[in-house]
Structure formats: C-alpha cells, structure tokens
Amino acid sequence: MNVLLWVLQGLLAAVFAMAGVMKTTQPIHKLAGTLPYAKDLAPGTVRLIGAVELAAVLGLVLPAATGVAVVLTPLAAVGLAVVMVLAGTFHVRRREYSAIGMNAVLLALAVGWPGAPSARTPSDPSESVPGRLPPPGPPPNERR
Template sequence: MNVALWVVAGVLAVMFGMAGVMKSTQPKEKLSGKLPWVEDVSLPTVRLIGVSELLGGLGLILPAWTGIAPILTPIAATGLAVIMALAAVTHARRKEYPAIVFNLVLLAAAVFVAWGRFGPYSY
C-alpha cells in the first residue's frame, strides 16, 4: 500500500505541478484558449490557484521524501482535494460536465493520499 500511495502522490505532484506552473506564469489570453473558465476569473485569482496547485504538488512529495515535517504531505493532499471540490463546483456552474469527471478523479486520488498518510500508512 505504501508503494501505491507514493505512486499516486507522484502522479498527482506532476499533474498539479505542471498545472500550477502553467496557471501562475502564462498570460490570461493564452490560458483562456486551454481553460475556458479563466475568462470568468480575475488574473490574481488564476495566479493564486496556480501557486496553490504548485505548492500542493511539491507538498505531496518533498516533506515525506526529505523527512522534514512529513505531516505536511497529507495536509497538502487535503488542500488539493479542496481545490478539486471547488473546481468541480465551478465547472458544474458552467455546465462543463467532462471537466467535473476529471476533477472528481483527482479529488479521489488526493483523498486516497490524505487518508493513507494521515491514517494507517503515515510516516
């Protein structure tokens, strides 16, 4: 189970890391072509989401890997689960149903990591 948690955390870290870098560095015009919801949100909000996702992705791996404050790993997973829940709500309001499915998959993976690292497979 420990290996499965590391694999899921690693995949999530890469996905959220890439999404976070994209949202925190690219201009809004370029993002709106890939992410239609960006048109309805201010640029500082998009940047905040991007930085949050990037830090959450790093928080999934670095604390556990370095052994420095490993409690931050399940906290990061919980934070990313909250971001995905809010993203699903946003996509539901915009009637973007395929995006909701993707959000729920990421939400479930983040909850799995949080459950495992807070519970029976903590560090």
C-alpha cells in the same frame, strides 16, 4: 502499500505541477484556449489558483521525501481535495460538465492518498522514504 502511496503522490504532484506552472506562467489569453474559464476570472485569481497548486505539490513531495514535517504531506493532499471540490462546484455552476470528470478523478486520488494512516505517518520517518537509510544507532525499540 508504501509504493502505491508514492505512485499516488507522484501522479498528483505531476498533474498539479503542470497545471500550476501553466496557470502561473502563461498569458491569460493563451491560457483561455486551454481553460475557457480563465478569460472570465480575474488574472490574479487564476495566478492564485496556480500558486496554490504549486504549493500543494511541494507539500506532497518534500516532507515525505526528506522525512521532515511529514504531517504536511497528508495535509497537502487534503488541501488538494478541497481545491477539487471547489473546482467541481465552480464547473457545475458554469455548466462545464466535461471538466467535472477530471476534478472527480483528482479528488479520488487526493482522498485516496491520506486514507492510509499507517503508511503516511510511520513511527520512524525513514521508513516512508524509499532508498533512505535508517538513522544511526540501535533500533527504535531499543533506544532509551
């Protein structure tokens, strides 16, 4: 189960990292060729959406990879799900039905990730990080 969750995290992170970098770095007129709605939004709005996506990428990967504040990882996934619902609504209003399919797939991935509570919040954070050694000392059930 843990491997599946890491694959989902990696897939979500890669997609949103590419989208976030594109929205935060490319000129709006160039971005409008790929994302037609970009020319109709304020440039600051497009940049904000990209920044939110990049922040979510950090929230998906870093807490689980480091074992620090692991509760942020499922919260980042829930945040991405909210972004996808808002994006889908935006595209429906603009009658951009071809974009809704990708929103639905990303929404399903984001919702599928936090849907495994036993795997996302282990009793020992080192259990959720592939290749990470357990903490020194006796096993958790023998500590006092």
